[in-house]
Amino acid sequence: MAKREYLTAPLPSAKMPAGIPYILTNEAAERFAFYGMSSILVVFMTKYLMGSDGVLSVMGDEQAKKWFHLFTAAVYFTPLLGALLSDVWLGKYRTIVVFSVVYCVGFAAMAWDHTRVGLGLGLILIALGSGVIKPCVSANVGDQFGQSNKHLISKMYSWFYFSINLGACISMLACPWLLDKYGPGVGFGVPAALMVFATVAFVAGKWKYVHIPPAGERIVREVFEKETLKILARLCVIFVFVSMFFALFYQSQSAWVLQAEKMNLRWLGVNWLPAQVQFVNSFYIILMIPLFAYVIYPALHRVFPLTPLRKIGIGMFVTALCFVVPAWVEIEIAKGASPSIGWQFFAYVLLTAGEILASIPVLEFAYTQAPKKLKTFVMSLYLLAISLGNVFSALVNHFIQNEDGSSKLPGASYYWFFAGAMLVTLVLYIPVAMLYPVKEYIQDEKA
Numbered sequence: 001m002a003k004r005e006y007l008t009a010p011l012p013s014a015k016m017p018a019g020i021p022y023i024l025t026n027e028a029a030e031r032f033a034f035y036g037m038s039s040i041l042v043v044f045m046t047k048y049l050m051g052s053d054g055v056l057s058v059m060g061d062e063q064a065k066k067w068f069h070l071f072t073a074a075v076y077f078t079p080l081l082g083a084l085l086s087d088v089w090l091g092k093y094r095t096i097v098v099f100s101v102v103y104c105v106g107f108a109a110m111a112w113d114h115t116r117v118g119l120g121l122g123l124i125l126i127a128l129g130s131g132v133i134k135p136c137v138s139a140n141v142g143d144q145f146g147q148s149n150k151h152l153i154s155k156m157y158s159w160f161y162f163s164i165n166l167g168a169c170i171s172m173l174a175c176p177w178l179l180d181k182y183g184p185g186v187g188f189g190v191p192a193a194l195m196v197f198a199t200v201a202f203v204a205g206k207w208k209y210v211h212i213p214p215a216g217e218r219i220v221r222e223v224f225e226k227e228t229l230k231i232l233a234r235l236c237v238i239f240v241f242v243s244m245f246f247a248l249f250y251q252s253q254s255a256w257v258l259q260a261e262k263m264n265l266r267w268l269g270v271n272w273l274p275a276q277v278q279f280v281n282s283f284y285i286i287l288m289i290p291l292f293a294y295v296i297y298p299a300l301h302r303v304f305p306l307t308p309l310r311k312i313g314i315g316m317f318v319t320a321l322c323f324v325v326p327a328w329v330e331i332e333i334a335k336g337a338s339p340s341i342g343w344q345f346f347a348y349v350l351l352t353a354g355e356i357l358a359s360i361p362v363l364e365f366a367y368t369q370a371p372k373k374l375k376t377f378v379m380s381l382y383l384l385a386i387s388l389g390n391v392f393s394a395l396v397n398h399f400i401q402n403e404d405g406s407s408k409l410p411g412a413s414y415y416w417f418f419a420g421a422m423l424v425t426l427v428l429y430i431p432v433a434m435l436y437p438v439k440e441y442i443q444d445e446k447a
Contacts, residue, residue, distance in 0.1 A: 006093075006211040016152060017144035020159075022205025027137065027160060028167035029198035030100075033107060034130055035282075036171030036191035040179045042068050042257050043275045048184050050114045057116070062401045065254040069394035071123050072250055076387035078131025083380035085132065091214045092136040092143070092376060093206060100199040103129025107192035114184050122188075135379035142367045142375060143212045157364050158289055167194075169282030176275035215373050222373055235369055235378060237432060238362070239385035242312060244425040245358045246389030248319050248418050252351060253278060254393075255414065256344060259326060264338045267345070277344050284352035292356050308361035309433040313426060315358025320422035322350035327415035334411050369439065 045064040051057030059067065086095040106125025109118050141160055145153050171191065179187030215222070222228055260274035300306055325347035332339045362382065370378030396417070400408040409417055 006207070007209070013146070013148055015149065016156065017149070017208075017210070019144055019205050019208035019210070020141075020156065022201060022208060023137070023141060023144075024159060024163040026198045026202035026205075028163040029194045029201060030103075030130075030167070031164045032167035032171040033103075033191040033195035033198060034126075035168035035278075036175035036194070037107065037110065037126070037188060038068075038072070038253055039172040039275050039278050040175050040184075040187050041071070042254050043176070043179065044114075044184055044187070045119070046258075048114060048179070049116065049119065052115055052117070060405060061258050062397050062405075062407060065258070066394050066397040066401075068254045069250065069390040069397065071127060072253075073387045073390035073394060074123075074127035075131045076134070076383045076385075076390065078128055079135040079380035079383040082132035083135045083377040086136045086139075086376050087215055087374070088217060088220070089214055091211060092140045093209060093211050095136045096133045096140070097199070097203060099129045099132040100195070100202065101129075103133070104192065104195050104199060105129075107188060107195050111185055111188040111192050131383070134383050135376045138363065138379045139367065139375040140209070144210050153368070154364055157360065157367075158293060161360050161363070162286060162289055165282035165285035167282075169279050169286060172279035172282060173276060176273045176278075179275075180273055212375075222371070223377065228371055228374070231369070231371060232374075232378070232381070234436060235366065236381060238309070238312075238365075238436065239382055240388065241316075241425055241429040241432070242358065242362050242382075243385040243388040243392070244422055245312075245316055245319055245354070246386045247392045248323060248389075248422055249351065249355060249359075250386075250390055250393065251418065252281060252348070256326060256347075259329060259333075260341060260344060262333050262338070263329065263341045263344070265341050267340055267342045272341055277341060277348075280345055280348045281352055281355070284348055285356065288352055288356055289360075292353075307438070308365040309436060309438075311357045311361040312365075313430060313433060315354045315356070315361075316422060316426040316429065318350055318357060319354030320419045320426065322347055322354055323415045323419035323422070325350070327412040327419070330412040330415065 042064050045059045045067065046061060047058060049056070049058045082095060082099070086092050090098070102125055106122045106127075106129055108122075109125060110122030112118060113121070138160075141156060142153060145156070171194075175187055175191065178190055223232070257275050257278070260272075260277055265272045265274065297306055304310075325343055329339045329343050362385075366378055366382040367375060396409075400414075402408060407414070
């Protein structure tokens, strides 16, 4: 019996690649797991964290925000390790499978042990597992396409983003309720089960995928070639600007959750949990991606050509504008009012629009601008931008802590600070984006 071999290059085809359904299923389930866990992380640290003696030993708000952003920064720093392992040694498929298992063990630790030991071990393993597979998964999507169906890449990344947000939407609605009703064992246990399912779903499609072989040690030499260094340097400049978008975006999973605790949580006949409101971001994504694709983008394109870099700039502005809403909410809270949680639902409309404009185009831009042998490596550099944004937020939350537990940026001033930082970044980004020399690199097809 002949040995079955992997497909090592895309076949000429005008259709969507055969492995796409498995990739989308894996992504939806993995994102359910990750966002389900992260949506309740700040609440867990401030309400449920136990000491080794079995007594509650919770963190303060600023400390919890700092550790949340440090964890998120680690999640998006470890992709660099994933890129090296994948491109030099294991290949994308094996890297994803091996570290998905590590990922599953991390979830099990958090579901089993609710002390700082379980929290620390779980977050380390989740940051390692989630981070290492990230650039491999994103680049693996693009690897499935050749010259004959490259026109479908943009549509595929929209569906990829849709699957991310489908999983996140359901988990962010369900996991805060599970935590509130059944405690952290179930709150973290359900995401653990979905991560196991995600791993199985990915493995099930192994013979459908295009497996681009690892380039080996020569990939390191290619990185240091003069022309390659120029491309990487230009991309990194764009990524540094984009990092400020992520510094603001991830506040919705930390500062906004803590703000919601001070608001009137009854709205539309529902008593919302503070962490539950995060689901609306993913819900809006599902609704707004088609709206942008078929209505807003064509309308804007008639006024001026829309490139990925222009979309990113518009997204930065909308995200800065978005932070006016939580700043206003803090002003009202300072007056003694209890603003409706509906204001956060409105703020998420602007935040989601900013995400669609900035995050999806930069994902596509990172892949198409990366040299063919460095797709995973460049994706890891893009993910470092998310890490950098969260490091910035973590440092801000560290340095604004006063010894008495108060903040140097109390109330609305916290949100005005981040909105101002985003606008300054945008002003610096515009001339750089205008001068960027765009050139696409797409995988060759199998002859």
